[in-house]
Amino acid sequence: MHNKAIIVDKLSKQFGDFKAVDEISFEVAKGEIFGFLGANGAGKTTAMKMLCGLSMPTSGNAMVAGFDVYKDNESIKKNIGYMSQKFSLYEDLTVRENIKFYAGIYGIASAVIVEKTKQLLLQLNLEKEADLLVGQLPLGWKQKLAFSVAIFHEPQIVFLDEPTGGVDPITRREFWNLIYDAAAAGITIFVTTHYMDEAEYCNRVSIMVDGKVEALDTPANLKQQFNVQSMDEVFLHLARKAKRTE
Amino acid sequence: MSPLRYILEKEFKQIFRNPAILKVIFVMPVIQLIALPMAADYEIKNINIAVIDRDHSSVSNKLVQKITASNYFKLVDYNSDFDASMELIENDKADLILEIPKNFESNLYKEKETKLFLAVNAINGVKANLGAAYMTNIVQAYNADFRIQTITPGRFNELPIFEISSTNWYNPKMNYKIFMVPGILVLLITIVGMNLSSINIVREKEMGTIEQINVTPIKKIHFILGKLLPFWIIGLVVISVGFLIAWLIYGIIPLGSYFTLYLFAAIYLLVILGIGLLISTYSENQQQAMLVTFFLMMIFVLMGGLYTSIDSMPDWARWFTRLNPISYFIEVMRMVVLKGSGIIDTGKQFIIMIIYAVVINTWAVLSYQKRA
Secondary structure, X not given: OOOEEEEEEEXXXXXXXXXXXXXXXXEEEOOOEXXXXXXXXXXXXXXXXXXXXXXXXXXXXXXXXXXXXXXXXXXXXXXXXXXXXXXXXXXXXXXXXXXXXXXXXXXXXXHHHHHHXXXXXHHHOOOOOOOOEHHHOOHHHHHHHHHHHHOXXXXXXXXXXXXXXXXXXXXXXXXXXXXXXXXXXXXXXXXXXXXXXXXXXXXXXXXXXXXXXXXXEOHHHHHHXXXXXXXXXXXXXXXXXXXXXX | OOHHHHHHHHHHHHHHHOHHHHHHHHHHHHHHXXXXXXHOOOOOOOEEEEEEEOOOOHHHHHHHHHHHHOOOEEEEEEEOOHHHHHHHHHOOOOOEEEEEOOOHHHHHHHOXXXXXXXXXXXXXXXXXXXXXXXXXXXXXXXXXXXXXXXXXXXXXXXXXXXXXXXXXXXXXXXXXXXXXXXXXXHXXXXXXXXXXXXOHHHHHHHHOHHHHHHOOOOOHHHHHHXXXXXXXXXXHHHHHHHHHHHHHHHOOOOOOOHHHHHHHHHHHHXXXXXXXXXXXXXXXXXXXXXXXXXXXXXXXXXXXXXXXOHXXXXXXXXXXXXXXXXXXXXXXXXXXXXXXXXXXXOHHHHHHHHHHHHHHHHHHHHHOOOOO
8 A cells, every 4th residue: 555656446437428447447556657558549548637636537446646536636636747648838938937837836935946947957958948938949848848847846656648749769768768767766657658669668557448458567578478579569469459449 | 935926927927928918908998999989979970961942942041051050961962852862862872851842931921830841761770860850959949040030029929838958967068978988998898808818718728738737736716816816907907098098088087086996997807807717617719718708798788888778778688787797887987987976876886796706706716627
């Protein structure tokens, strides 16, 4: 219990007749990099939104950072970071202003914000761009910045929904370096992705098909289980069974 | 430090970085306040009149002179053929036909009585009504002149005459600008306030930033206040600019106190911005929000008592105007500006506005859901 960041038990979300998420159960250990895979429409984003307190579950239970998703969703929010598929920084604010705003609503003291912002800009190599509008930055930089903003308040867990969509391979590698840094600092990483090379970077991965978790293990064990060479093949093997299309 | 401070800082930066919004806030109201009252005039001028004179006497000539000498009428035709004049009406070139019958003058002298015939083109109802009324006035005045000239002095007046003399209280010269400008100012801050607030939250929905906000521990009340306060302050600035223009250009200084007006405006803005935020929380995208706002504004403006008198509306409509926040502010504005009413005189409106503000904003906070 104490070494689990996330505990999910038969969690479901139904939209009318459609079961977007169908009784999924899994656990994520503290400090783990957990890959949450699945084809488009498999229900990954819906499941993640329930865990973040953005969406009300239909049934089942889940504990995130030690809090119940039904009752304590506002307490969960203090302890998690979230980066959505859609780019979610303000394009009409500067890099510095975005950091200040998000840090401010988490209630971080302003002296701390100033100090940490300085460090962050140095780390991301964005010092010169600090007073540029975020809208003017290239996508890869924006994504790295968005990630850094999502973990600025030092959450226990960070949820990343396809954080590297549309980003070039070099930037993706840099992005994953940031993820490793965060994990090393003790933050649990919960990440969805469509890139199977990224799945290999995870400690464990789950693969969702049609709203259900069909496989969950380390990448090495999964490859062994399905007797294939790469995560790509594991994914194809499972995802081909999907009946849902987007 | 309260997160509200950071939200306000962000909102103000975004507002002042958007040139379109700045224009909507400052340039548009100024231009409208200068241009609209000049055009939105209740007095009707340039009524096109065709005169059919079948008499061609000195009396009929004088009458036509009187009519054309007034600012209200423009003589477009002067002949003796009814069909030709009727054609002018049909082609929309004339609004009125005045027919002076044959023997107009001789009947007037001999029989002490004569008739004039007035045909009105009622397609533009307001113009036609006012035209006919002006015409009646001119003819009556001419009639009175004529009596004085022809009735032998000292002789007993056969027909007693009633005469009504009226005084226009609170606006002695019936200056329509004093009447319209405060009302237009109300419309302006309503339009600016409701439009800006209604597209604000929905804009965050479209950009996807609302999700990022919803995943933070931000309090709903802070979020709504952060959205409301900047526009509230801007609304009060716009109304100040409006008062300044009213004074500089139209010489309008309220008889009552500015304090009463500002206090009412402060509460009124909460209502208007609250309605905008409500629209915003229920809309999926900016177009939807704008259409709903436009629809509401149309009803609020047309039934707000500025262009048409609420007292002459049918019962159901009058009942409806009780829900219309604009009607209260226009009423208070006129009472304070023209009559010098104070807070006690406008107490009823104040109480209703406060209830309205509480209800709408509670609803707005409740309707904003961080979790779907």
